[in-house]
Amino acid sequence: METYLYIALFAPLVGSLFAALFANRPKNIVTGIATSTLLFVAWISSVVLLMHVMHGEEVHVKLMDWIHAGGLYIPFGFVVDQVTATMMFVVTTVSTVVHIYSMGYMDHDRSFNRFFAWLSAFVFSMMVLVMSDNFAGLFIGWEGVGLCSWALIGFWYERESASWAANEAFIMNRIADLGMLIGIFLVYWNFGSLQYDEVFAQVADKDHTLLIMVTAFLFIGAMGKSAQFPLHTWLADAMEGPTPVSALIHAATMVTAGVYLVIRANPLYSAVPEVSYFVACLGAFVALFAASMALVNRDLKRIIAYSTLSQLGYMFVAAGLGAYWIALFHLMTHAFFKALLFLGAGNVMHAMDDELDIFKMGGLAKKMKWTMILMTLASLALAGIYPFAGFFSKDKILEAAFATDHYVLWTILWITAGLTAFYSFRLVMLVFFGEERYKIFGFHPHEAYKFMLWAMAPLAVLAVIAGFFEHSFMHMVSYVLPIEEYHVASGTFWTLVVVTLGIAASGIAVAVFKYSKGGFSKKWEETFIYKLLFNQYYIPKIYDEYICKPYAELSRIFWKDMDLKVVDATVDFIATTIYKSGMASRVVQSGNLSNMLRWMGVGLLILLLAAIFYSPVR
Amino acid sequence: MFEAIAFYLFSAITIAMFAITVLSKNALYSMSALAAGMVMISGFFFLLDADFLGVVQIIVYTGAVMALYAFGMMFFDTTRDVKEEIRAPKLVFLLSGLSALLLVIALVAPIVSDHITALYPMTEGVENPQAVGIVLFTKYLVPFEVAAVMLLVAMIAGIVLAGKKMDESLTLKVEEEFQEKGAK
Amino acid sequence: MITLSHYLILSAILFCIGLIGVYRRKNLLLLLFSTEILLNAVNIGFAAVSKFYGDLTGQMFAFFIIAIAASEVAVGLGLMIVWYKRRGTLDLDSMQSMHG
Numbered sequence: 050m051e052t053y054l055y056i057a058l059f060a061p062l063v064g065s066l067f068a069a070l071f072a073n074r075p076k077n078i079v080t081g082i083a084t085s086t087l088l089f090v091a092w093i094s095s096v097v098l099l100m101h102v103m104h105g106e107e108v109h110v111k112l113m114d115w116i117h118a119g120g121l122y123i124p125f126g127f128v129v130d131q132v133t134a135t136m137m138f139v140v141t142t143v144s145t146v147v148h149i150y151s152m153g154y155m156d157h158d159r160s161f162n163r164f165f166a167w168l169s170a171f172v173f174s175m176m177v178l179v180m181s182d183n184f185a186g187l188f189i190g191w192e193g194v195g196l197c198s199w200a201l202i203g204f205w206y207e208r209e210s211a212s213w214a215a216n217e218a219f220i221m222n223r224i225a226d227l228g229m230l231i232g233i234f235l236v237y238w239n240f241g242s243l244q245y246d247e248v249f250a251q252v253a254d255k256d257h258t259l260l261i262m263v264t265a266f267l268f269i270g271a272m273g274k275s276a277q278f279p280l281h282t283w284l285a286d287a288m289e290g291p292t293p294v295s296a297l298i299h300a301a302t303m304v305t306a307g308v309y310l311v312i313r314a315n316p317l318y319s320a321v322p323e324v325s326y327f328v329a330c331l332g333a334f335v336a337l338f339a340a341s342m343a344l345v346n347r348d349l350k351r352i353i354a355y356s357t358l359s360q361l362g363y364m365f366v367a368a369g370l371g372a373y374w375i376a377l378f379h380l381m382t383h384a385f386f387k388a389l390l391f392l393g394a395g396n397v398m399h400a401m402d403d404e405l406d407i408f409k410m411g412g413l414a415k416k417m418k419w420t421m422i423l424m425t426l427a428s429l430a431l432a433g434i435y436p437f438a439g440f441f442s443k444d445k446i447l448e449a450a451f452a453t454d455h456y457v458l459w460t461i462l463w464i465t466a467g468l469t470a471f472y473s474f475r476l477v478m479l480v481f482f483g484e485e486r487y488k489i490f491g492f493h494p495h496e497a498y499k500f501m502l503w504a505m506a507p508l509a510v511l512a513v514i515a516g517f518f519e520h521s522f523m524h525m526v527s528y529v530l531p532i533e534e535y536h537v538a539s540g541t542f543w544t545l546v547v548v549t550l551g552i553a554a555s556g557i558a559v560a561v562f563k564y565s566k567g568g569f570s571k572k573w574e575e576t577f578i579y580k581l582l583f584n585q586y587y588i589p590k591i592y593d594e595y596i597c598k599p600y601a602e603l604s605r606i607f608w609k610d611m612d613l614k615v616v617d618a619t620v621d622f623i624a625t626t627i628y629k630s631g632m633a634s635r636v637v638q639s640g641n642l643s644n645m646l647r648w649m650g651v652g653l654l655i656l657l658l659a660a661i662f663y664s665p666v667r
Numbered sequence: 668m669f670e671a672i673a674f675y676l677f678s679a680i681t682i683a684m685f686a687i688t689v690l691s692k693n694a695l696y697s698m699s700a701l702a703a704g705m706v707m708i709s710g711f712f713f714l715l716d717a718d719f720l721g722v723v724q725i726i727v728y729t730g731a732v733m734a735l736y737a738f739g740m741m742f743f744d745t746t747r748d749v750k751e752e753i754r755a756p757k758l759v760f761l762l763s764g765l766s767a768l769l770l771v772i773a774l775v776a777p778i779v780s781d782h783i784t785a786l787y788p789m790t791e792g793v794e795n796p797q798a799v800g801i802v803l804f805t806k807y808l809v810p811f812e813v814a815a816v817m818l819l820v821a822m823i824a825g826i827v828l829a830g831k832k833m834d835e836s837l838t839l840k841v842e843e844e845f846q847e848k849g850a851k
Numbered sequence: 852m853i854t855l856s857h858y859l860i861l862s863a864i865l866f867c868i869g870l871i872g873v874y875r876r877k878n879l880l881l882l883l884f885s886t887e888i889l890l891n892a893v894n895i896g897f898a899a900v901s902k903f904y905g906d907l908t909g910q911m912f913a914f915f916i917i918a919i920a921a922s923e924v925a926v927g928l929g930l931m932i933v934w935y936k937r938r939g940t941l942d943l944d945s946m947q948s949m950h951g
Binding site: 670671674678681682685686688689690694697698701704705708711712715716717719720723724727728731732735736739740742743756758759760762763764766767770771774798799802803807810814817818820821822824825826827828829 | 853857933
Binding site for chain 3: 639640641647
């Protein structure tokens with residue numbers, strides 16, 4: 050089993066290094082095929098490992114001693130338990146699909162090889178993140194995915210907006226990573242180890258305040274990676290990257306790393322209900338908040354990005370309520386249908402020459418039948434309609450919220466479910482049905498390559514059927530995650546299902562009804578709420594106004610007043626002093642032997658003085 | 668008693684002679700005074716029971732070195748007074764005086780005397796030259812030979828430098844000089 | 852009674868006379884004379900220490916110093932003659948080729 054573990058871990062790295070060799074060369078399809086093949090190999094290994102751990106086994110290897118200094122001992126170890134195996138399965142599945150899809154999507158890009166190098170490097174980092182058996186390894190992977198995310202968002206670095214978005218994502222993540230790092234330090238200082246099992250074994254006898262601090266700081270890291278409020282703005286801007294990147298990194302894998310962290314550290318979070326409750330509340334807030342922004346946005350990819358944000362909120366609610374396995378389950382199903390949705394959006398973008406405004410589309414269903422079908426499937430899954438995957442996981446979250454008497458959270462999530470259904474189908478309706486507006490703008494849409502559609506097929510299948518594995522999944526992860534049985538009366542349960550389905554269905558119905566008739570009237574766009582939502586609650590503006598600008602001003606002050614007048618002046622002073630003393634002492638070098646002899650005499654005098662006053666024998 | 672008289676007498680003469688050497692304007696006077704001072708110093712060596720050293724001092728210094736200087740001076744115009752532009756004479760005396768003061772302080776103060784033990788004690792009943800010979804040819808044999816080689820090298824260097832072709836410089840030869848020579 | 856200190860102080864005084872010469876004289880020949888004085892002053896010190904501590908090492912050093920002084924004179928005088936032939940003077944102020 051160790052062999053499979055190593056294959057799953059290092060195959061992406063090998064692919065990345067191979068592709069990196071050709072990074073500056075013109076497009077070479079071999080890099081795409083090689084990395085995809087290696088990813089496929091990694092996927093097979095992941096599946097084998099998943100089968101292996103299905104019945105309670107665990108694979109634990111220690112690659113080498115990594116850091117062994119003083120009291121600090123961190124082995125470079127990897128563990129594959131049920132949670133990791135699930136994550137590995139999700140990561141390798143989505144990334145294999147995305148790799149194959151990218152060969153078509155990036156077909157005409159001149160940095161084709163570089164793209165695959167970074168994409169595979171990302172998968173490797175993500176594997177390190179999920180497979181590590183300690184916090185240090187997790188952090189390495191965490192930073193690795195951050196780096197790859199930066200490189201891939203800014204993949205088209207010649208566009209200013211892309212490099213700006215990349216930097217924004219990177220900087221926001223750094224802010225959060227500082228919190229995470231503090232959390233890890235706290236863990237090390239107080240638990241004396243970074244190994245998960247050793248840390249979790251000591252949770253019971255630690256101070257409660259300490260646990261609150263540890264979990265809070267770790268959650269700050271998770272907030273950054275998973276783009277939770279108030280560090281959420283980067284995710285929407287990250288859509289500047291190529292669409293396969295958005296599908297892989299900003300929908301399916303990297304942004305779920307925060308959820309993974311909370312799930313992985315569940316013994317810590319279980320011990321502090323306060324923080325967990327905060328996590329749940331923030332999750333619910335973000336779910337509603339992001340969904341509301343998605344309602345009005347006109348940008349194809351941003352709508353999906355906000356929906357990702359919203360779904361991450363769902364996951365955090367589940368994790369915060371202690372239903373870790375549901376969070377993981379939703380993470381998995383969400384990865385499938387959201388990646389599918391993004392890849393479909395990629396097809397649409399390709400067809401529309403990278404146009405993103407959904408109001409310039411419409412009626413594409415005729416030209417892009419298969420893309421339409423795939424995206425509708427994904428949207429149905431996202432909306433949570435039976436029997437698609439989203440239904441099972443989302444319903445479980447709502448059930449958990451209701452069963453633990455968090456009715457407010459339940460209400461928020463319930464409303465969000467309706468909004469989700471609405472904006473998903475708003476997107477579908479505006480893009481694929483109705484008036485063929487693209488003709489006005491002179492686009493000539495065409496269906497994507499066949500193999501791209503085939504590559505999306507596995508995701509479509511999973512998006513449809515993944516929900517039916519609910520019980521076997523629960524059984525599997527029950528080896529590592531606490532499973533709480535929610536006791537809801539059978540009648541209440543069915544009522545909940547019907548109510549949830551009802552609001553989702555009505556959301557879809559409203560969207561279909563409204564947008565088949567040309568959408569809402571223009572008057573809507575004048576209202577305050579529309580403007581508020583369209584401008585993302587003015588949060589980017591507030592950040593710019595109250596954080597960026599004062600910071601820039603502060604930096605300017607430090608530059609002009611501190612650096613130039615104090616630091617530079619000091620350095621200059623030292624330099625001029627030395628320079629001047631050099632000029633002054635130049636007379637010594639007169640070349641006149643007699644003068645030199647006298648200077649020598651002075652030196653002798655000084656040495657004599659020193660000998661008298663600092664004599665060692667005295 | 669005799670030792671004290673001798674010491675003070677020799678000291679006075681030596682200091683006077685060396686002062687003349689340093690201060691005199693005439694190079695010939697200087698050299699003569701220096702030779703006299705050297706003889707006086709050999710007197711100190713005899714007082715200090717270093718007979719061999721005293722003899723060597725007379726032979727080498729007063730004999731060889733001074734003769735060498737005397738011959739060397741024949742090349743220079745020594746009858747004239749030496750013209751020297753002495754800048755800041757006070758500084759010279761200040762520096763030297765301070766050095767002297769410090770040296771005296773350092774030497775009078777009982778700094779080192781407690782820490783000295785004899786490495787090669789004088790053998791009782793053996794004359795000084797004999798004792799010197801024993802040490803010189805046992806412990807200091809290698810330095811002695813090296814000193815001999817050094818003297819040989821110095822002799823050759825002296826001959827080469829001051830040898831026949833005294834109208835040419837060996838050390839400061841400029842390229843044109845060679846070319847001129849070649850043209851001739 | 853003449854003690855070691857007497858000799859050492861004498862040695863120091865002679866050394867400083869030599870120093871005065873070194874600092875003061877501009878004539879190369881007289882400069883060499885001054886160095887001879889310095890060396891001799893040190894020799895007295897060595898011989899005195901040798902006597903008062905009953906150790907021959909001091910005399911050995913004085914002996915080697917005499918050897919070194921002899922070679923120094925041979926080479927130094929040679930160089931001086933060369934210099935005089937080239938420049939016609941032994942004044943230190945005429946040697947400024949090392950001007951920085």
